[in-house]
Amino acid sequence: MSVFYFIVHVLIFIYGVSIALWYFFLAILSMIEMRGYLNRNFFVDYNYILSSPFAPGITLIAPAYNEGLTIIDNVKSLLSIRYNNYEVMIVNDGSTDDSLAKLIVAFNLVEVSYAYEQKLPTKPVRGVYKSKNRAFSRLIVVDKANGGKADALNVGLNLASESLVACIDVDCIIEPDALLKMVKPFLQDTKVIASGGVVRIANSCVVEDGRLVEVKLPENWLARFQTLEYIRAFLLGRMAWSRLNGLLLISGAFGLFKKEIALSVGGYNTATVGEDMELVVRMRRRMHENQIPYKVAYIPDPLCWTEAPASAKVLGRQRNRWARGTLETLMLHRKLFFNPRYGLMGMVSYPFWVFYEWLSPIIEFCGLIFFAFLVVMGHVHWVFFISLILAVYGFAFFISMFALLAEETSFYKYIHKKDILKMVLVALVEPFVFHPRVVWWSLKGNWDLLRGKKAWGEMTRQGFAQYKRIYKKEVTTVV
Amino acid sequence: MNASLTIWTELDAVEQFFVTLAAIFFVCAVALIFFLIGSRLIKTYRSKTETRLQTIFQQSLNSLIIHTSTDRLPSSSYQFHLNELRKAMNAYPCGRQVMINLLIKLKKSLSGTSSKMLDTIYLHLDLPTVSKKKLKATSWKIQVQGIRELSEMNYYLPKRMNALIARTKNETLREEIFMAHVRLNKKNPLALLDRYDGAITPWMRINLHRFFSQYDGRTLPDFSRWFEHPREDVVMFCMSMARQFKQFNAVPALVKLLSHKNPMIVASAIRSLSDLEAFHVVDQVVAQAQIHWSNERISLRIIRFIARLGHLDAHTYAIEKYLEHKNFKVRLAAVKTLTSMGENAQKQLTLRNKLMGNRLTLMIGHASEPLLT
Numbered sequence: 054m055s056v057f058y059f060i061v062h063v064l065i066f067i068y069g070v071s072i073a074l075w076y077f078f079l080a081i082l083s084m085i086e087m088r089g090y091l092n093r094n095f096f097v098d099y100n101y102i103l104s105s106p107f108a109p110g111i112t113l114i115a116p117a118y119n120e121g122l123t124i125i126d127n128v129k130s131l132l133s134i135r136y137n138n139y140e141v142m143i144v145n146d147g148s149t150d151d152s153l154a155k156l157i158v159a160f161n162l163v164e165v166s167y168a169y170e171q172k173l174p175t176k177p178v179r180g181v182y183k184s185k186n187r188a189f190s191r192l193i194v195v196d197k198a199n200g201g202k203a204d205a206l207n208v209g210l211n212l213a214s215e216s217l218v219a220c221i222d223v224d225c226i227i228e229p230d231a232l233l234k235m236v237k238p239f240l241q242d243t244k245v246i247a248s249g250g251v252v253r254i255a256n257s258c259v260v261e262d263g264r265l266v267e268v269k270l271p272e273n274w275l276a277r278f279q280t281l282e283y284i285r286a287f288l289l290g291r292m293a294w295s296r297l298n299g300l301l302l303i304s305g306a307f308g309l310f311k312k313e314i315a316l317s318v319g320g321y322n323t324a325t326v327g328e329d330m331e332l333v334v335r336m337r338r339r340m341h342e343n344q345i346p347y348k349v350a351y352i353p354d355p356l357c358w359t360e361a362p363a364s365a366k367v368l369g370r371q372r373n374r375w376a377r378g379t380l381e382t383l384m385l386h387r388k389l390f391f392n393p394r395y396g397l398m399g400m401v402s403y404p405f406w407v408f409y410e411w412l413s414p415i416i417e418f419c420g421l422i423f424f425a426f427l428v429v430m431g432h433v434h435w436v437f438f439i440s441l442i443l444a445v446y447g448f449a450f451f452i453s454m455f456a457l458l459a460e461e462t463s464f465y466k467y468i469h470k471k472d473i474l475k476m477v478l479v480a481l482v483e484p485f486v487f488h489p490r491v492v493w494w495s496l497k498g499n500w501d502l503l504r505g506k507k508a509w510g511e512m513t514r515q516g517f518a519q520y521k522r523i524y525k526k527e528v529t530t531v532v
Numbered sequence: 533m534n535a536s537l538t539i540w541t542e543l544d545a546v547e548q549f550f551v552t553l554a555a556i557f558f559v560c561a562v563a564l565i566f567f568l569i570g571s572r573l574i575k576t577y578r579s580k581t582e583t584r585l586q587t588i589f590q591q592s593l594n595s596l597i598i599h600t601s602t603d604r605l606p607s608s609s610y611q612f613h614l615n616e617l618r619k620a621m622n623a624y625p626c627g628r629q630v631m632i633n634l635l636i637k638l639k640k641s642l643s644g645t646s647s648k649m650l651d652t653i654y655l656h657l658d659l660p661t662v663s664k665k666k667l668k669a670t671s672w673k674i675q676v677q678g679i680r681e682l683s684e685m686n687y688y689l690p691k692r693m694n695a696l697i698a699r700t701k702n703e704t705l706r707e708e709i710f711m712a713h714v715r716l717n718k719k720n721p722l723a724l725l726d727r728y729d730g731a732i733t734p735w736m737r738i739n740l741h742r743f744f745s746q747y748d749g750r751t752l753p754d755f756s757r758w759f760e761h762p763r764e765d766v767v768m769f770c771m772s773m774a775r776q777f778k779q780f781n782a783v784p785a786l787v788k789l790l791s792h793k794n795p796m797i798v799a800s801a802i803r804s805l806s807d808l809e810a811f812h813v814v815d816q817v818v819a820q821a822q823i824h825w826s827n828e829r830i831s832l833r834i835i836r837f838i839a840r841l842g843h844l845d846a847h848t849y850a851i852e853k854y855l856e857h858k859n860f861k862v863r864l865a866a867v868k869t870l871t872s873m874g875e876n877a878q879k880q881l882t883l884r885n886k887l888m889g890n891r892l893t894l895m896i897g898h899a900s901e902p903l904l905t
Contacts, residue, residue: 092672092673092676092704093704095673095676095677096676096677096680096708101738101739101742102738104742105738105741105742106741106776107734107737107738107741107772108738109734163903165898165901165903165904166894166897166898166900166901167898167901167904168864168894168895168897168898169860170860170861183901183903183904184903185903190903237735239734240733240734240735240738241733241734241735242733243733243734436542436543436547437544437546437547437550440543440546440547440548440550440551440554441550443550443551443554444550444551444553444554444557446554447553447554447555447556447557447558447561448553448557450557450558450561451557451558451560451561451564453561454560454561454564454565454568455564457564457568458564458567458568461568461571461572462571465575470572473565473568473569473572477565
C-alpha cells in the first residue's frame with residue numbers, strides 16, 4: 054500500500070510542478086511578447102489603414118438567435134466601426150422572437166435576389182435582405198432555418214464577398230478601431246491566416262449607443278472573478294502561444310480569418326460546440342499537411358467586450374459547453390498528439406491542451422477524492438498538507454498578480470484607484486470560491502459529453518441597457 | 533518570533549521547502565502589488581506633468597505659428613518665445629521629449645510655412661541632439677523613435693544608419709530606416725529600393741502610398757522604373773503606385789508585364805491597365821484569357837477590364853465565354869458586366885441563359901438588383 058501512496062504522490066507532484074513551471078514560462082513569454090507588440094506598434098497610425106485604398110475588404114459575420122432585445126443597438130454599433138472596406142452580415146439563425154421583424158423595420162430592409170455559391174452545406178437560407186436606405190448599404194441580413202451558431206457562420210462564409218471574414222458574437226461590443234488593429238497582422242505578414250483578439254468583460258461598464266464609454270470593474274462578484282480569469286487567460290496565456298506560433302484557440306467572440314482558407318477546410322464544424330477552436334486547429338492542420346508556412350496572430354489590445362454570465366446557473370452552462378467543446382476538438386484531432394509532423398502544434402500546443410487544459414480539472418477532482426480517502430484512512434500528514442497548500446495558493450496568487458502587472462504595463466484599462474485593491478482581493482478569494490466551481494462545471498461538461506449531450510445551453514443575458522440606465526440616473530442625480 | 537522559530541524547526545526538509553516556496557511567492561506577489569500602486573502613482577503624475585507642459589508649449593507654439601502665417605514675426609519675439617519654451621522644457625526631465633512629441637503631432641496637421649516653422653523650432657531648440665542620442669541606444673525601440681523623430685522633423689539621418697538597414701534583422705527597424713529615407717530624400721525618395729532586400733509588405737505599401745499622396749504629382753518618382761526589379765513584391769508595389777497615381781507613361785511597361793511568369797503580376801498588370809484606362813491594349817489583355825483561363829484572379833481582372841469599356845464590342849465574346857467558366861465568381865462577374873452594358877448585351881445574356889437551360893437566372897437577378905451594386 055505504501056508503494057501505491059508513494060507512486061500517486063510522486064505522479065501528482067510531478068504534474069503539479071510541471072503545470073506551475075509551464076504557467077510561469079508562459080507568463081514570462083507573454084510579457085516579452087507584449088512588450089514586443091507594444092514597441093512594434095508604438096508609432097503605428099491606424100488611420101493610415103482607414104484612408105488607404107489598399108486596405109483589404111472584411112465581411113463581419115454575426116450570427117443572431119433570439120437577440121430581439123438588443124439587436125438594433127448591436128447592429129448600429131457594428132455599422133459604426135471605423136473601417137472603410139467592410140460589410141456587416143447578420144445571420145438570423147431561425148430566431149423564434151421578433152429579431153428579423155425588428156431589423157426589417159429599423160433598417161428599412163427589403164428582400165433581394167442574392168446569388169451565391171453553396172460551398173459549405175448549411176440549413177436552407179430563407180431570404181437575404183438589404184436596406185433601401187443608403188446609409189445602411191453595408192448591412193446584409195440573412196434569414197435562415199435554425200441550425201446553430203456554426204451553421205449560421207457557415208452561411209456567412211458562403212455569402213461573404215470580401216477576402217477576410219471576422220466572425221463575431223452579435224451581443225459583443227466591438228471597439229471602433231478593432232478591425233484596423235485586427236487587420237494589421239495580415240498587412241504586415243502575408244503568411245498570417247487568422248488573427249484573434251482579446252475579449253474583456255463589459256459588466257458594469259458604461260455603454261452608450263452600443264459604444265463602451267467607460268470601463269468599470271464589475272459590481273457582481275462572479276463577473277469580477279471572470280474579469281481576472283480573462284486577463285490571465287488572454288494576456289498571459291494566449292499571448293505566449295502567439296509568440297510560439299502555437300495558438301490553438303481564437304475566441305468565437307471575435308476572430309478574423311482568411312476566407313479562402315476557412316472555406317477550403319470546410320468551414321465551421323456543426324457537430325461540435327467548440328466550433329471556434331476546432332476551426333483554428335483544422336486550418337492549422339491543413340497548412341501543416343500541405344507544408345505551407347503560416348502564422349496565427351494575436352492582438353492583445355482589448356477589442357471586444359462581452360457580458361459575462363452574472364449567475365452561477367448560466368456560467369455553469371457556459372463552462373459546461375467550453376469543456377465539451379475542448380474535449381470534442383481534442384478527440385477529433387487526436388492525430389496531432391505528440392505527432393512531430395505537426396511541428397510545435399503537435400509536440401507542444403496540443404499536448405499542453407490535453408494535459409493542462411482538459412486533464413487538470415479531472416486530476417484536481419481525483420486529487421480531492423484521494424485526499425478524502427486519506428483523511429478517512431487517517432493517513433494525512435496535516436503539516437505537510439498545509440505547507441503544500443500554502444505553496445500552491447501562493448503560486449496562484451502570484452500568477453494573478455503577474456496578470457495584473459501585464460494589464461497595468463500594457464493597456465491599463467481599470468483606471469480607478471480602488472480597482473487594484475479590489476482585484477487583489479478577488480485574486481485572494483478566487484482559489485477558494487470560484488475555482489472549485491469552474492472545476493466542477495468542467496467535470497460535468499466532460500461527463501455530459503460522454504453521455505451524448507450536444508445542446509448549446511441557453512445563455513440568458515441581462516443586456517448592457519441596465520448599465521446605461523444606472524449611468525444616466527447617476528448623471529441626473531449629480532445635475 | 534520564538535514560536536515561529538519553534539514551528540520552523542519542527543518542520544521536515546520537504547515541508548520547509550514548501551513553506552519557503554510559499555513565502556517567496558507571497559513576497560513576490562506583494563512586491564507586484566506595490567509595483568502596481570507605484571506605477572499608478574507615477575502614471576498619474578507623468579500624465580499631469582505632460583498635460584501641463586503641453587499647455588505651456590502649445591501657447592508659445594501657437595503664437596509662433598500664427599505669426600508665421602501672417603508673416604509678422606519680429607526676431608525678438610521669436611527669441612522670446614524660444615526662450616520661454618527652453619525654460620519650460622528644462623524645468624522637467626521629460627520636457628524635451630514632450631516637446632518633440634508635440635512638434636511631431638502638430639506637424640501631422642500642418643503644412644507649408646507653418647510646418648517649416650516647426651522644423652526650425654526643432655532645430656533651434658537643439659532637439660536633434662536628443663533624437664540623435666537615441667540612435668546609439670541598444671534598444672531597437674529607442675532607435676526607431678530617434679529615426680522617426682529625425683525624419684518627421686526633416687532633419688537628416690546619419691550615414692551609419694544606411695549600413696544598419698542591411699545588417700539588422702529587426703523588421704520594424706528596417707522598415708523605419710527605409711521610410712525615413714523616403715521621407716528625407718526628397719529628390720529621389722525610392723533610391724533605396726534598388727538595394728533594399730527586405731519585403732515590401734502591404735503595410736509598407738499603405739505607408740508609402742500615404743506619404744506619396746501628399747506629394748505634388750509632378751515630382752513623384754516614375755514607378756515603372758522598377759517594373760523589372762528582381763523582387764516581385766517590389767514590382768507589385770510599383771504597379772500599384774503607378775495605378776494609384778495615374779502614371780499613364782507606365783502603360784508600355786505594364787503591357788510587357790502581361791507576359792510575366794507570375795500570374796499575380798499579370799493580374800496586377802491587367803488591373804493597372806484597366807485603372808489607367810489603357811483600352812487601346814484590349815487585344816493584349818483579352819489574349820491573356822487563353823493563357824490563364826483557369827486563374828480566377830486574372831479572369832476577373834479581364835472581365836472588369838472589358839466592363840470598363842462600357843459598351844458591346846468585338847471583345848464581348850470573351851465575356852460570353854466566361855459565362856461558362858467553372859468558377860462561380862467569374863461567372864457572376866461576367867453576368868454583372870453584360871447586365872451593365874446596355875440593352876443589347878442584356879438581350880444576348882437572356883438568349884445565352886436560355887441556351888444554358890436558365891442556369892444563369894439567379895445570377896441575372898442578383899446583377900439586376902440595384903441594392904446589390
